[in-house]
Amino acid sequence: xxxxxxxxxxxxxxxxxxxxxxxxxxxxxxxxxxxxxxxxxxxxxxxxxxxxxxxxxxxxxxxxxxxxxxxxxxxxxxxxxxxxxxxxxxxxxxxxxxxxxxxxxxxxxxxxxxxxxxxxx
Numbered sequence: 001x002x003x004x005x006x007x008x009x010x011x012x013x014x015x016x017x018x019x020x021x022x023x024x025x026x027x028x029x030x031x032x033x034x035x036x037x038x039x040x041x042x043x044x045x046x047x048x049x050x051x052x053x054x055x056x057x058x059x060x061x062x063x064x065x066x067x068x069x070x071x072x073x074x075x076x077x078x079x080x081x082x083x084x085x086x087x088x089x090x091x092x093x094x095x096x097x098x099x100x101x102x103x104x105x106x107x108x109x110x111x112x113x114x115x116x117x118x119x120x121x
Contacts, residue, residue, distance in 0.1 A: 003030075003031070003032045004031065004032065004059035004060065004083075005031070005032040005033070005034055005053075005057060005058050005059055005060075006026055006031055006032070006033055006034065006058070006059065006060040006061075006062055007034040007036055007053060007058045007060070007061045007062070007080070007082070008022060008023045008026070008033060008034065008035045008036060008037075008062055008064065009036055009061055009062070009063050009064060009065055009073065009077070010036075010037060010063065010064030010065040010069075011023055011035035011036055011037035011043060011048045011049075011064070012037055012039065012041075012043075012048075012064070013037075013039060013040075013041025013042060013043060013048060017064070018064060018088065018113065019035075019037070019064035020043050021113060022062060022064070022088075022112045022113055022116070023035045023043045023044075023046065024043060024044050025112075025113060025116050025117075026112075026116065027044060027046065029116055029121075031121075033046065034049060034053055034057075034058065035047075035048050035049060036048070036049050036050070036052070036053075037049075037050070038050065052076055053080065055079055055080055055081060056080070056081065057080070058080045058082045059082060059083050059084075060082055060083060060084050060085070060086060061077055061080065061082045061084075061085045061086070062085075062086040062088060062112045063085065063086065063087055063088055063091040063093075064088060064091065065091065066090060066091055067091065067092070067093040067095075067096075070091070070093055070096055071095075074095075074096060074099060077096070077100075078099060078100065078103055078105070081103070081105070082105060083105070083106060084105060084106035084107065084108060085097075085100050085105055085106070085107050085108070086108050086110055086112050086115070087107065087108065087109045087110075088110070088111055088112055089111055092109055
């Protein structure tokens with residue numbers, strides 16, 4: 001069985017950030033994680049990646065970038081054709097949600113950390 005990969009958009013080396021916590025928890029729970037961020041650094045033993053992944057390699061995109069910072073990633077996210085996009089609190093974006101839904105991508109307004117801790121991920 002293939003392991004499904006989650007792209008954490010907005011991964012941060014700051015241990016106080018939710019993207020850091022989510023990346024760690026995803027990894028602890030056995031998910032493959034692609035921590036994408038603009039800052040170099042590490043989350044646990046994982047390097048933050050600054051190169052966008054290839055299409056078809058990502059199942060879930062979980063957002064930790066606010067709506068104003070998302071527009072530059074619209075096409076890149078949609079080109080990945082993920083199964084779903086999770087809009088964490090503060091990242092809700094009706095424009096990106098509409099574009100994703102037009103492409104048949106599920107959109108969820110939820111907290112990745114809560115989903116993982118409650119078995120809903």
